[in-house]
Amino acid sequence: xxxxxxxxxxxxxxxxxxxxxxxxxxxxxxxxxxxxxxxxxxxxxxxxxxxxxxxxxxxxxxxxxxxxxxxxxxxxxxxxxxxxxxxxxxxxxxxxxxxxxxxxxxxxxxxxxxxxxxxxxxxxxxxxxxxxxxxxxxxxxxxxxxxxxxxxxxxxxxxxxxxxxxxxxxxxxxxxxxxxxxxxxxxxxxxxxxxxxxxxxxxxxxxxxxxxxxxxxxxxxxxxxxxxxxxxxxxxxxxxxxxxxxxxxxxxxxxxxxxxxxxxxxxxxxxxxxxxxxxxxxxxxxxxxxxxxxx
Amino acid sequence: xxxxxxxxxxxxxxxxxxxxxxxxxxxxxxxxxxxxxxxxxxxxxxxxxxxxxxxxxxxxxxxxxxxxxxxxxxxxxxxxxxxxxxxxxxxxxxxxxxxxxxxxxxxxxxxxxxxxxxxxxxxxxxxxxxxxxxxxxxxxxxxxxxxxxxxxxxxxxxxxxxxxxxxxxxxxxxxxxxxxxxxxxxxxxxxxxxxxxxxxxxxxxxxxxxxxxxxxxxxxxxxxxxxxxxxxxxxxxxxxxxxxxxxxxxxxxxxxxxxxxxxxxxxxxxxxxxxxxxxxxxxxxxxxxxxxxxxxxxxxxxxxxxxxxxxxxxxxxxxxxxxxxxxxxxxxxxxxxxxxxxxxxxxxxxxxxxxxxxxxxxxxxxxxxxxxxxxxxxxxxxxxxxxxxxxxxxxxxxxxxxxxxxxxxxxxxxxxxxxxxxxxxxx
Numbered sequence: 001x002x003x004x005x006x007x008x009x010x011x012x013x014x015x016x017x018x019x020x021x022x023x024x025x026x027x028x029x030x031x032x033x034x035x036x037x038x039x040x041x042x043x044x045x046x047x048x049x050x051x052x053x054x055x056x057x058x059x060x061x062x063x064x065x066x067x068x069x070x071x072x073x074x075x076x077x078x079x080x081x082x083x084x085x086x087x088x089x090x091x092x093x094x095x096x097x098x099x100x101x102x103x104x105x106x107x108x109x110x111x112x113x114x115x116x117x118x119x120x121x122x123x124x125x126x127x128x129x130x131x132x133x134x135x136x137x138x139x140x141x142x143x144x145x146x147x148x149x150x151x152x153x154x155x156x157x158x159x160x161x162x163x164x165x166x167x168x169x170x171x172x173x174x175x176x177x178x179x180x181x182x183x184x185x186x187x188x189x190x191x192x193x194x195x196x197x198x199x200x201x202x203x204x205x206x207x208x209x210x211x212x213x214x215x216x217x218x219x220x221x222x223x224x225x226x227x228x229x230x231x232x233x234x235x236x237x238x239x240x241x242x243x244x245x246x247x248x249x250x251x252x253x254x255x256x257x258x259x260x261x262x263x264x265x266x267x268x269x270x271x272x273x274x275x276x277x278x279x280x281x282x283x284x285x286x287x288x289x290x291x292x293x294x295x
Numbered sequence: 296x297x298x299x300x301x302x303x304x305x306x307x308x309x310x311x312x313x314x315x316x317x318x319x320x321x322x323x324x325x326x327x328x329x330x331x332x333x334x335x336x337x338x339x340x341x342x343x344x345x346x347x348x349x350x351x352x353x354x355x356x357x358x359x360x361x362x363x364x365x366x367x368x369x370x371x372x373x374x375x376x377x378x379x380x381x382x383x384x385x386x387x388x389x390x391x392x393x394x395x396x397x398x399x400x401x402x403x404x405x406x407x408x409x410x411x412x413x414x415x416x417x418x419x420x421x422x423x424x425x426x427x428x429x430x431x432x433x434x435x436x437x438x439x440x441x442x443x444x445x446x447x448x449x450x451x452x453x454x455x456x457x458x459x460x461x462x463x464x465x466x467x468x469x470x471x472x473x474x475x476x477x478x479x480x481x482x483x484x485x486x487x488x489x490x491x492x493x494x495x496x497x498x499x500x501x502x503x504x505x506x507x508x509x510x511x512x513x514x515x516x517x518x519x520x521x522x523x524x525x526x527x528x529x530x531x532x533x534x535x536x537x538x539x540x541x542x543x544x545x546x547x548x549x550x551x552x553x554x555x556x557x558x559x560x561x562x563x564x565x566x567x568x569x570x571x572x573x574x575x576x577x578x579x580x581x582x583x584x585x586x587x588x589x590x591x592x593x594x595x596x597x598x599x600x601x602x603x604x605x606x607x608x609x610x611x612x613x614x615x616x617x618x619x620x621x622x623x624x625x626x627x628x629x630x631x632x633x634x635x636x637x638x639x640x641x642x643x644x645x646x647x648x649x650x651x652x653x654x655x656x657x658x659x660x661x662x663x664x665x666x667x668x669x670x671x672x673x674x675x676x677x678x679x680x681x682x683x684x685x686x687x688x689x690x691x692x693x694x695x696x697x698x699x700x701x702x703x704x705x706x707x708x709x710x711x712x713x714x715x716x717x718x719x720x721x722x
Binding site for chain 2: 128
């Protein structure tokens with residue numbers, strides 16, 4: 001009997017979390033999938049439309065396609081502004097030098113701020129008249145370079161990417177710093193004794209050994225780009241930027257479901273986004289797991 | 296060994312319990328008899344916020360058995376997801392603010408709104424309102440909204456001192472308006488401050504008014520209702536947005552119109568960084584608080600060579616509704632009677648300079664701009680509904696997108712064609 005209880009004990013421990021997962025994640029996700037086949041305002045009668053919502057999303061909804069493109073651009077941008085920046089700072093600050101631990105804390109500090117506050121703060125930095133960037137450009141005689149950073153379709157995504165880098169760069173710095181600290185110092189020493197420069201040590205010793213962390217970092221970047229909502233919503237003034245130039249999938253879903261009361265269509269967009277993220281993330285992890293580097 | 300700490304804890308616990316019991320007993324009758332009226336609205340600031348607070352305070356003082364519990368949201372949130380979320384969640388307010396027109400029709404069709412004819416007939420309450428206020432409050436011949444005020448959603452406010460300095464007069468025609476803007480630009484001023492950030496309703500509303508002036512009010516109504524045979528790419532609509540495009544090309548607006556919001560543009564006007572500011576009648580209320588010394592006046596959009604009524608104004612009636620399922624209809628009606636009483640409305644007009652829908656309030660205003668608003672209202676042959684309150688939101692926002700693109704220098708025909716494509720699925 002004792003053995004029987006022992007066999008079921010792990011499941012009993014997992015059960016509460018599983019119940020919460022089913023109630024608040026799985027069930028709503030499945031119900032959302034059901035809604036996607038209806039024309040429904042979120043209230044009132046539901047009219048079955050079959051695949052019509054999906055046909056519209058993949059066919060004629062130009063704004064959805066634009067939003068998806070913006071998500072991809074945002075992801076590609078944050079590889080540089082978050083991951084690469086975090087890696088560079090982690091490497092530079094991994095030396096046991098005075099003040100470096102304080103600098104690491106400083107770089108991490110934006111992570112503790114609310115996204116809304118960060119969005120408002122950077123909206124003022126990018127302000128066309130009183131913003132810090134345009135003021136600095138004018139101060140150095142480059143007023144012609146000043147522009148409406150959040151109002152120009154050419155620059156709006158880049159502006160949010162930079163803000164994102166400022167916010168999350170510290171998080172990725174911490175991730176890579178922990179990884180760098182795991183690498184035995186003897187490896188770098190050996191390379192140094194062989195005459196390798198610091199750059200060669202980074203590219204041929206440190207960077208390859210950080211690969212597992214880099215895999216996770218890129219995955220977080222990819223999934224994070226589709227979760228991004230607050231920054232875009234606040235910085236584009238809840239409108240997705242001038243004529244949707246700053247629209248991303250999450251904000252477009254929000255507008256369809258709640259502003260235009262097209263709950264069924266919003267549900268279909270959410271299903272498409274989920275499928276894209278899950279399939280791509282799974283494929284990426286399977287591919288990444290094929291190659292391992294042990295030391 | 297005894298644990299004396301347990302005795303102390305037990306004693307404290309008993310004292311707390313008795314204290315709570317006494318409080319409950321004292322508050323019991325109040326809690327049991329008090330009615331809490333949930334009141335949802337979009338008044339989060341300005342002179343009307345202050346006046347509303349005082350009006351509610353006076354009501355609660357005279358009705359100690361009724362407490363007003365406010366739920367105030369920013370108007371863009373309220374109009375789109377805010378109010379709807381309250382009804383979705385099964386926690387509808389008892390009384391709520393609404394813009395007249397399509398939104399009232401929507402509430403009625405969803406079964407959210409209570410009929411008010413019977414209540415308004417009692418004690419001739421209905422007769423206390425201006426007769427012009429009922430159009431936007433009525434659906435299918437029945438009244439669902441208690442009118443509160445009239446908003447003119449777009450007129451052109453101007454700095455009277457700067458106008459006087461250059462001996463400029465209020466333009467009567469669009470050509471005169473363009474000449475006036477050019478004179479100001481040549482003098483080194485930013486002629487017009489505009490902030491269109493977000494969904495783009497400030498310039499979108501003005502664009503809507505221009506469209507109605509060019510193609511006519513009936514054609515404008517058909518256009519935004521997506522009637523068969525209409526298209527945003529119709530030559531008249533393109534012509535109307537071309538008027539805005541011409542102003543953009545000539546540099547009459549501040550930079551970054553689509554980047555700054557309406558409140559920033561308003562402050563730019565108050566700080567005299569721009570000479571004119573096209574926005575609604577609520578500017579009077581803001582100016583009383585933020586720029587009491589500013590010498591300003593306003594004029595309706597000048598006459599355009601078009602098929603519409605050139606004396607038309609763009610505006611709507613706003614008011615308050617009672618939820619159909621409210622268990623406190625009588626108390627809600629009492630509150631609205633108090634809110635729309637002549638005494639409270641005179642206080643409101645005096646405090647805010649806004650136009651009241653209640654008769655007998657016209658002489659209460661101390662702000663001279665109030666007379667201007669009344670004059671425009673009385674002179675207007677027609678009232679055109681703004682796109683986002685008179686028509687389906689998705690259609691309105693597609694039109695606003697087109698106006699925003701024009702403000703960024705994109706060709707009106709291209710902008711309107713893209714708007715057509717965006718709402719093609721609704722036709």
